[in-house]
Amino acid sequence: MEKIVTGNTWVRALLCIPLVLFLLAARGAYAGPDGVFDGLIQPRLEVKLGSGTPGIIEKVNVDWGDMIEEGDVLAELQSGVEKATMQLAKTQAEFEATIEARKAELEFAVRNQERQKELFERKTLSLQNWDEVETKRIIAEINLIEATEKQRLAEMEYRRACEVYNRTIIRSPLTGVVVERFLNPGEYVEDQPLMTLAQIDPLHVEVVMEVENLGLVEVGGEATIQPEPPVGGSYKAKVIVVDRVVDGGSGTFGIRLEMPNPDLRLSPGLKCKVTFNP
DSSP states (O other): OEEEEESSSOOBOOOOOOSOHHHHHTTTOSBOGGGEEEEEEEEEEEEEEEOSSOEEEEEEOOOTTOEEOTTOEEEEEOOHHHHHHHHHHHHHHHOOHHHHHHHHHHHHHHHHHHHHHHHHHTTOSOHHHHHHHHHHHHHHHHHHHHHHHHHHHHHHHHHHHHHHHHTTEEEOSSSEEEEEEOOOTTOEESSSOSEEEEEEEEEEEEEEEEGGGTTSOOTTOEEEEEEOTTTOOOEEEEEEEEOSSOBTTTTEEEEEEEEOOTTOOSOTTOEEEEEEOO
8 A cells, every 4th residue: 555645644545456476476476375365565655755845955854764753843844034033933823912902091081981980971071972982992992803813824824834844844643664775855845745655564464366255354363473474373364355356367266364463573565474364
């Protein structure tokens, strides 16, 4: 399975058929003695990591063969403008003087209206003057609402600026290993991938069976995996996919198993023997 990921968020995924050409080349050797099948160990996930925004690479923090954790910063783009914009937006979002001034104006207008109300009730204040007092109080309320809304917009602009800046920081979407690295600091990235990552815990085991074995294996079933020398050993795996479509040309269908690899002893690309447990 392969997907292309851009930036911190995974936005493009391409599913491909598992690498079964090796198995198809061994036509006639799908099942050996005692129901042992040929298999191929594969990464659970392979990702071509790209950038969510075009730009010049400033840093690349990993290289081929490095182990990585999900969320690690793998590369950074030049981001001077984005940082400055984010800082300006933050300052504007935290500026509360205008709101405090509008609150003071409203409090004064309310107090003044309360004082003038007594005069108006005693008939010593004209209706026109009372109307002016009340209007000033209403305008003060509106000014406070406007200042509050502007503050909220400034906070939203700050969040947007943070997102723009974060797109220049390229993080790992998985825990695994760097398989390939394509670009270096100073190079321009747009649509091409920066590197290829692989998740190798758990692993997938791909098996191709002839159609005569249809119904032999079900999802949830278990199997014993024996990698080729020099690794060797026996490992447990669980069936997670049974192909529901038989390939008419070859008369075969695919099986996928998932195999834990917590100590990373097993490497993708190894051939193996697969024995399905009854």
